[in-house]
Amino acid sequence: MKKIIVAIDGYSSCGKSTIAKQLAQYAGYTYVDTGAMYRAIALYALETLPLYSPTPLLPLESLDFLEENIHLTYSPDLCLNGQPVESKIRSLEVGNMASKVSPIPAVRQFLVAQQQAMGQAKGIVMDGRDIGTVVFPEAELKLFLTARPEVRAQRRFDELVAKGEHPIFEEVLKDVNDRDYRDTHRDISPLRQAPDAIVIDNSDLTREQQMQTIYDIFDRHH
Numbered sequence: 001m002k003k004i005i006v007a008i009d010g011y012s013s014c015g016k017s018t019i020a021k022q023l024a025q026y027a028g029y030t031y032v033d034t035g036a037m038y039r040a041i042a043l044y045a046l047e048t049l050p051l052y053s054p055t056p057l058l059p060l061e062s063l064d065f066l067e068e069n070i071h072l073t074y075s076p077d078l079c080l081n082g083q084p085v086e087s088k089i090r091s092l093e094v095g096n097m098a099s100k101v102s103p104i105p106a107v108r109q110f111l112v113a114q115q116q117a118m119g120q121a122k123g124i125v126m127d128g129r130d131i132g133t134v135v136f137p138e139a140e141l142k143l144f145l146t147a148r149p150e151v152r153a154q155r156r157f158d159e160l161v162a163k164g165e166h167p168i169f170e171e172v173l174k175d176v177n178d179r180d181y182r183d184t185h186r187d188i189s190p191l192r193q194a195p196d197a198i199v200i201d202n203s204d205l206t207r208e209q210q211m212q213t214i215y216d217i218f219d220r221h222h
């Protein structure tokens with residue numbers, strides 16, 4: 001059967017990664033979480049770049065610096081310069097730094113080239129913010145995930161409570177709205193729906209309904 005590229009973009013806290021991972025498993029495809037790549041560079045910035053104080057993020061503006069100093073590999077989990085990083089990159093601190101490093105043009109150029117190389121053999125499900133628009137504008141299947149901000153805030157709120165934190169719902173909702181604004185208004189590769197993307201609003205779908213919808217779409221596309 002012909003292998004395709006599946007590009008999944010969408011707002012934060014829509015369950016993109018879980019959906020992409022499950023679809024990759026269903027299809028027998030490789031899953032690539034591009035957010036993790038931006039987070040790995042953020043981790044590098046936090047751990048190494050204070051050396052370059054008072055302009056710690058300046059080195060990331062050079063493609064040569066990135067190519068010489070940052071090596072991302074999968075074995076199968078994401079490694080930064082040979083060290084597995086999955087357990088370190090999910091913190092709030094790394095997430096906040098990721099939103100500072102991801103608008104840097106050289107960082108995007110560096111990561112987009114690697115993402116495009118990973119898709120050469122097709123058979124890939126990649127999730128992010130610019131996959132259907134910039135990384136693979138020619139992807140055979142593009143999904144754009146969304147859900148109402150209140151629904152996404154409630155999901156995030158429940159996750160934080162499960163972690164033993166004591167969030168305030170209004171603050172979580174404001175954070176979701178602020179992130180949406182930043183994601184859609186940044187100058188470089190803003191979150192946009194590709195004209196040929198299929199939009200899935202999962203506000204009122206159960207996980208099973210959502211996955212069945214996505215499997216049916218996938219089956220019709222390859």
Ligand code: DC
Pocket residue numbers: 012034035036038039095098099100102103127128129130131
């Ligand atoms: O999806 P996430 O929260 O792991 O993403 C981390 C950060 O990277 C977030 O600020 C959005 C950014 N990002 C991006 O700019 N482009 C992508 N393709 C994926 C993530």
